[in-house]
Amino acid sequence: MWMYFILILLLLLTIHFLLNYNYRARLLRRIPGPRGYFIVGNALDVILSPAELFALTRKNATQWPNLNRFWSFGIGALNIYGPDEIEAIISSTQHITKSPVYNFLSDWLRDGLLLSTGTKWQKRRKILTPAFHFNTLKQFCVILEENSQRFTENLKDTEGKSINVVPAISEYTLHSICETAMRTQLGSETSEAGRSYKNAICELGNQFVHRLARIPPHNNFIYNLFTLGKQNEHLNIVHSFTKRVIKDRRQYIRRNGGNNFDDEKDTQADEHSIYFNKKKTAMLDLLLKAERDGLIDEIGVQEEIDTFMFEGHDTTATGLTYCIMLIANHKSIQDKIIEELDEIFGESTRAADIEDLSKMRYLERCIKESLRLYPPVPSMGRILSEEINLNGYTVPAGTYCHIQIFDLHRREDLFKDPLVFDPDRFLPHNTEGRHPYAYIPFSAGPRNCIGQKFAILEMKSLLSAVLRRYNLYPITKPEDLKFVLDLVLRTTEPVHVRFVKRNKV
């Protein structure tokens, strides 16, 4: 009996020693962080609800300066919120591989721009960069304005009442990215496929959140068993839709002589096709041209369209939600935005064009300040490809580095009175001397957000369309918000605002 006990004890001690005293573990344990336990290290610390996990990450960021460490079963992870430490990682072309947290998305987005790495990522980035050049954005602006006008039309039905802005805004951004990336209208009377696609995207998003917060369904195979293949069902809908859109477009180009990527004759496209073109399509055509030139294959085209549909809608919807909530809660700031809009448009009700949007300097500062306080992507992850030195500590290769944008943006030493919503922080003279990595809502360095100009344009388009017609009144207050751990910054409760028609319109 005693013999067994001693043997088991020896076995446990050996496991503990092997897991927690190897070269990597010794290096990582020098970095400050929560105390680890016998064998399991910090594993028990994270068995929490998504809201508790979010709160714990914030608490740890106030306890240890610049970075803290998590260690468990051979996995080393750092939470990093010091601007120098962040710069060392994201400005480098070495550490461009994403952390394994992103693997939940791999069945859907595969090797699209967000998840790919190495030369594949470099090639794709080169192909897609022109999709966000000024002339392309100018075309997108027309589509965004049409959608923004539709959004304000729909507000009529709920005028004066408290509404949860999250679903309405998500619908707006999903339609906008779909119409700009694929020139495909979702949910129109003729497009049953479009409606199913939209629902499947929402379901995949929900499932992602579900998996992120729970340990057992992390493995794709096990998760599918648990959910009786529900995820695969949604993936099939999404992939068949994007496949069909691409096929239709390819056929259209072939019918028109094989070289009509940017041809304005698109107006004659078959209206019964799910690829319903009125104007040229920059992003998809760009990819098909690259395919013709042998730079990307058929699967690659689809991976990118799937990636842009995902990255391009939830992020901007989140940014818009908090910005609307903040503007509703700050009457004097709202009045200043309206003054700027009145100066640009006077009594006119015409749609804004790209020049109008570029004149909205104060609105842009409000958006930037809102993205500081509520960064839609609150954290992002890399895996170190080689050993580096951070804050005087040697960090071994293979460590997951989670850049905590949320904590960085709320550092008192970088932003005085960090919880105050003050758009003037972004006046040129107030940004002088600020650390270049103090403000990174769109990340920075080689893997920064490719869609950031599009995002700002979209946010300006919707906010200006709304504020030209409505005054916003607060229901949800900043202090009511309780966040959860997720890919984008979500709250436990809906975000409510009241829209009341302005007298002049």
Ligand code: HEM
């Ligand atoms: C307010 C809105 C947005 C915010 C805050 C945002 C933020 C970010 C951040 C922080 C990253 C880096 C992620 C990481 O390294 O893991 C990123 C990457 C990316 N974003 Fe955005 N994004 C926004 C809108 C958009 C839009 C509208 C698009 C597409 C039209 C887009 C497409 C992408 C893509 C494809 C990447 C991956 C880039 C690469 O790795 O080369 N994003 N975004």
